[in-house]
Amino acid sequence: MDRKQFYREVTGFLTKVSAENGTPGSGTEALATDIGEDSNLFDLGLINSFTVIRMIVFIEDLTGAQIDLAEHDLETFYTLRGLYTVANGADQ
Amino acid sequence: MTAPTVADRDAQLRRRFDGLGCAQLADAAGEFVTPLRLDLRPRNGRPRLCGPLFPVVTADDMLPCLQALASAPAGSVLFLHNTTTPSEALAGDIFVTSAAVQGLAGIIVNGAVRDLADLRDIDVPVFSTEVTFVSARTTATRSETVPAVVDIGGATLRPGDWIFADEDGFLVVEQHRVSAAITAAAVLRQREDGLKEAIRDTGRTLADLTDLTGFLNGEADLGFVP
Structure with missing residues (x-):
């Protein structure tokens, strides 16, 4: 999966999660459609410690492979760019 | 790279x-996550373990336990489920010594173990629901299912699924x-x-972080999510 498509998939997922969780600010739906690839998804309120599992499972299901913990710092899971790296690792 | x-x-x-920890x-x-609700106690001072499960069922018979010990891969957690209560001891110092040499990550016995003084020196976490000096001596009925799926304590223990234990459960x-x-x-x-x-460095309390006062005054939502 190329980077653009991956970002689109994850952004769609984040939009859905934000809407379900009623993320504070209520602007998150609009925000999720325009996330910078290095934006911190936690700081934006798009994901939190209790919903990050859903994002990880989403990526695992998307790639069909479990993520390889040894390859990544935890901060990798905070940005779209990092998540793409994770997905590529899981893809291999 | 391989x-x-x-x-x-x-x-x-x-x-x-x-x-x-289990809490996180x-x-x-x-x-x-499925909690395993059994009254298991650490028996040799090692309250933490994790690894893929290797369960087996027995009825005070050592043969299934020996079969399971022989088959369990290194790194796995042997789970001995005794359907007989009270239980005779299914694992003692010799059994656990072998488990250590085989590289098992732990032994959990829904039943009894023994030789607690000797188990302290063996670097394999051992948990059980009971303790007795009476050893299971029967080796009569071989298990046809090693490993087995075990439903117990509100959980289904499937071979290969991971079990985690610490001081919290x-x-x-x-x-x-x-x-x-x-x-x-x-x-x-x-x-x-x-x-x-942040709490330590800034002196802000949990009440500050959760806006407890605002919540009590009906002005704010309670809570923070890390």
């Missing part, structure tokens, strides 16, 4: 769990979600640590 083996991956997962797993990955995670659950728990732990540091 692809990591299952043993490499399991070792990575174990290392990650070293800095975590339950908080971060609740929908993939036991929980089980299906094997295909272990990596995700541990990663999420690690992220949660990291952010919790950041919050604790």
Whole structure:
């Protein structure tokens, strides 16, 4: 999966999660459609410690492979760019 | 670069769990976590373990236990489920010594163990629900199912699914979600640590962080999410 498509998939997922969780600010739906690839998804309120599992499972299901913990710092899971790296690792 | 083996991956997962606990797993990955509610106690001073399950069922008969010990892969957690109560001791110093040499990650006995003084020197966590000096001596009925699926304590223990234990309790995670659950728990732990540091450094209290006063006055929502 190329980077653009991956970002689109994850952004769609984040939009859905934000809407379900009623993320504070209520602007998150609009925000999720325009996330910078290095934006911190936690700081934006798009994901939190209790919903990050859903994002990880989403990526695992998307790639069909479990993520390889040894390859990544935890901060990798905070940005779209990092998540793409994770997905590529899981893809291999 | 060669692809990591299952043993490499399991070792990575174990290392990650070293800095975590069942609390973080339950908080971060609740929908993939099943608590195991049995009155299990650590019997040799090692209250933590994790690894893929290798369960077997017996009725005070050592033969299934010996079969399971012989078959359990290194790194796995042997779970001996005795259907007879009260239980005779299914594991003692010799059994656990062999488990250590075979590289097992732990032994959990829903039943009795013995030789507690000797078990203290063996670096394999041992848990049980009972203790007795009476050894199970029967070796009459071989198990046709090693490993087995065991339904107990509100959980289904399937071979290969991971069990985690620490001072707070036991929980089980299906094997295909272990990596995700541990990663999420690690992220949660990291952010919790950041919050604790912020509390220490700034002097802000939990009441401040949760806006407890605002909530009590009906002016704000309660809580923060790390």
